[in-house]
Amino acid sequence: xxxxxxxxxxxxxxxxxxxxxxxxxxxxxxxxxxxxxxxxxxxxxxxxxxxxxxxxxxxxxxxxxxxxxxxxxxxxxxxxxxxxxxxxxxxxxxxxxxxxxxxxxxxxxxxxxxxxxxxxxxxxxxxxxxxxxxxxxxxxxxxxxxxxxxxxxxxxxxxxxxxxxxxxxxxxxxxxxxxxxxxxxxxxxxxxxxxxxxxxxxxxxxxxxxxxxxxxxxxxxxxxxxxxxxxxxxxxxxxxxxxxxxxxxxxxxxxxxxxxxxx
Amino acid sequence: xxxxxxxxxxxxxxxxxxxxxxxxxxxxxxxxxxxxxxxxxxxxxxxxxxxxxxxxxxxxxxxxxxxxxxxxxxxxxxxxxxxxxxxxxxxxxxxxxxxxxxxxxxxxxxxxxxxxxxxxxxxxxxxxxxxxxxxxxxxxxxxxxxxxxxxxxxxxxxxxxxxxxxxxxxxxxxxxxxxxxxxxxxxxxxxxxxxxxxxxxxxxxxxxxxxxxxxxxxxxxxxxxxxxxxxxxxxxxxxxxxxxxxxxxxxxxxxxxxxxxxxxxxxxxxxxxxxxxxxxxxxxxxxxxxxxxxxxxxxxxxxxxxxxxxxxxxxxxxxxxxxxxxxxxxxxxxxxxxxxxxxxxxxxxxxxxxxxxxxxxxxxxxxxxxxxxxxxxxxxxxxxxxxxxxxxxxxxxxxxxxxxxxxxxxxxxxxxxxxxxxxxxxxxxxxxx
Numbered sequence: 157x158x159x160x161x162x163x164x165x166x167x168x169x170x171x172x173x174x175x176x177x178x179x180x181x182x183x184x185x186x187x188x189x190x191x192x193x194x195x196x197x198x199x200x201x202x203x204x205x206x207x208x209x210x211x212x213x214x215x216x217x218x219x220x221x222x223x224x225x226x227x228x229x230x231x232x233x234x235x236x237x238x239x240x241x242x243x244x245x246x247x248x249x250x251x252x253x254x255x256x257x258x259x260x261x262x263x264x265x266x267x268x269x270x271x272x273x274x275x276x277x278x279x280x281x282x283x284x285x286x287x288x289x290x291x292x293x294x295x296x297x298x299x300x301x302x303x304x305x306x307x308x309x310x311x312x313x314x315x316x317x318x319x320x321x322x323x324x325x326x327x328x329x330x331x332x333x334x335x336x337x338x339x340x341x342x343x344x345x346x347x348x349x350x351x352x353x354x355x356x357x358x359x360x361x362x363x364x365x366x367x368x369x370x371x372x373x374x375x376x377x378x379x380x381x382x383x384x385x386x387x388x389x390x391x392x393x394x395x396x397x398x399x400x401x402x403x404x405x406x407x408x409x410x411x412x413x414x415x416x417x418x419x
Numbered sequence: 420x421x422x423x424x425x426x427x428x429x430x431x432x433x434x435x436x437x438x439x440x441x442x443x444x445x446x447x448x449x450x451x452x453x454x455x456x457x458x459x460x461x462x463x464x465x466x467x468x469x470x471x472x473x474x475x476x477x478x479x480x481x482x483x484x485x486x487x488x489x490x491x492x493x494x495x496x497x498x499x500x501x502x503x504x505x506x507x508x509x510x511x512x513x514x515x516x517x518x519x520x521x522x523x524x525x526x527x528x529x530x531x532x533x534x535x536x537x538x539x540x541x542x543x544x545x546x547x548x549x550x551x552x553x554x555x556x557x558x559x560x561x562x563x564x565x566x567x568x569x570x571x572x573x574x575x576x577x578x579x580x581x582x583x584x585x586x587x588x589x590x591x592x593x594x595x596x597x598x599x600x601x602x603x604x605x606x607x608x609x610x611x612x613x614x615x616x617x618x619x620x621x622x623x624x625x626x627x628x629x630x631x632x633x634x635x636x637x638x639x640x641x642x643x644x645x646x647x648x649x650x651x652x653x654x655x656x657x658x659x660x661x662x663x664x665x666x667x668x669x670x671x672x673x674x675x676x677x678x679x680x681x682x683x684x685x686x687x688x689x690x691x692x693x694x695x696x697x698x699x700x701x702x703x704x705x706x707x708x709x710x711x712x713x714x715x716x717x718x719x720x721x722x723x724x725x726x727x728x729x730x731x732x733x734x735x736x737x738x739x740x741x742x743x744x745x746x747x748x749x750x751x752x753x754x755x756x757x758x759x760x761x762x763x764x765x766x767x768x769x770x771x772x773x774x775x776x777x778x779x780x781x782x783x784x785x786x787x788x789x790x791x792x793x794x795x796x797x798x799x800x801x802x803x804x805x806x807x808x809x810x811x812x813x814x815x816x817x818x819x820x821x822x823x824x825x826x827x828x829x830x831x832x833x834x835x836x837x838x839x840x841x842x843x844x845x846x847x848x849x850x851x852x
Contacts, residue, residue, distance in 0.1 A: 193692075193693045218497075220496045220497070220499075221496065221504075221507050221511065223511075226511070276496075279497065283497065284497065284498065298498070300507075301507075301704045301705075304696060304701060304704040305701050305702070305704035305705050306701055307701050309701075341714075381704075382510070382517075383511055384510070384511070384517045387517075388517065388518070388521075388692055388695070389692065389693075391518070391692065392688065392691070392692025392693060393692075395688050395692060396685065396688055396689070396692070399681060399684050399685045399688055400685065402681050403678065403681040403682055403685060406674065406677050406678040406681050407678050409674050409677075409678075410674045410675050410677075410678045413670050413671060413674045413675075414671065414674075414675070417457065417666060417671065418457070418843045418844055419457045419458055419459075419666075419843055
């Protein structure tokens, strides 16, 4: 689809637009601080977004690929080391066999220990079956790459989580246990409305309308999907300046070498 | 190579080496003194650009392979696989791994962009015509090897689009069952290393993906050798008549190619740093899942013209043959073109059909990008893209097998200049400036 417009123009067929039946509305026109060639993550948004993930999303969604230590690294939410370690300690992870070779305690529960900075966020459910059982048969996807794994990226995720509670179009049937969402393929999603106004009280008292919460959590998930985005933009600028200067010098050399040589 | 060697060893060591292994002489004759037509334009820089691309892919690929795990087995992360996890680890944990991987992944796109321009340039200026048939065929072989390498490289991510692309393409072999029962299925099983696309498939694809670039580099060596025997074609398509028509490769073309490589690198860097996922598919950020098929299985942009051909034929075996035939056709071009004139600059009729052919290839790529049910509404008439692709596929074949032989016979070419030097210097043939 992304090639449709330029190619259509090239071929002089711009008027003959593809006839795909568009049932989903256009994505909400929201701009994020990390977009564009110089974009960076807003630290406050990342920290707020982390809080939204922790207090809301993490009840059902894992964040399997994100390690705690990245929360305090450059280009991320920039928690202090002490804050990051405290966040990690707040989670329990499987402890593995103890010195007696036991992996479960007296009650048959797995041995657990507080997480350390090198651990990843533990998943909310023990396995896929447990996740499905708790969610009416649906599997809440892992959120580590969700922003990259959906057409429309951050705008799609933002539009999806801010568009619950709308009235379905006439004739649209929403089965029991499903919720109408115009952005979800097919219009019926198993996730109930995740965010409401003032659902999360940010530690610094920042505004917490649903739009603020969604903006923050999408920023956090975009960082989770690409933690080195800021380095990419920063190094990219240096590389572009270098290549433009190099091209300029090569162009001048080219002109000088060919000066007296007709071609 | 072309013409007598002008190398004169200057030191005792190089004189000694020259009578034992004339390596320095070889480098001098092929890269420094090599007589090159003075009128090569921008479009001739893509040979150097492609060499740059191959180098970038090999260097980044070797380092990526140090961190990559070619395994479809499940690791510590549920619903994923070790290959996908290792790619994500490269993106997150390996120092500058994100940079290596973005350069390598987008490098494939830039490589194909350059090779398509290089091929169209060869077609436009008749660079396949005698005495450059072998040069052209070696180029076709490189292109086919590139397609195979890119396909296997894409599979290595073992995302859901990787998995289903491998499944769809390897299953094409099963169409051979229609010729000899069980033959195609047997080939597919042999390719997979099992009864389905799985861990063994990924392992062998990784092995071959690592091997192929070096095979390509070898054929590139032959390609350059075959270039240096007859020498470069040029935009006029006429033979070099003497030293007045040429300049030494260095410094004239090292600096000119160098400038264009730098410009190409700017475009490359813009993609890597500012839009690294532009040509990717979101489905490949989901780990391979054999029970969930992506809504639309599409290859990367550079294979979509052929994918459109394949999809436009309702009978699978026929579709595979049309696809293979489209590639095989390229081998015969030197003998399909009946014109005495090489360059389309002097071919007023063929030139028009050439540009229609370029548009046709882009149109095929567009058809391959759209969903199977897509259609155009042209003033109330619904034209399904499958039919557009059929017409475009027909033109692809007609261009090579009908127009090329026919137009050369009936077309009246424009008068050719006497020599490159005369064309460059104007009618006076006196040295300008």
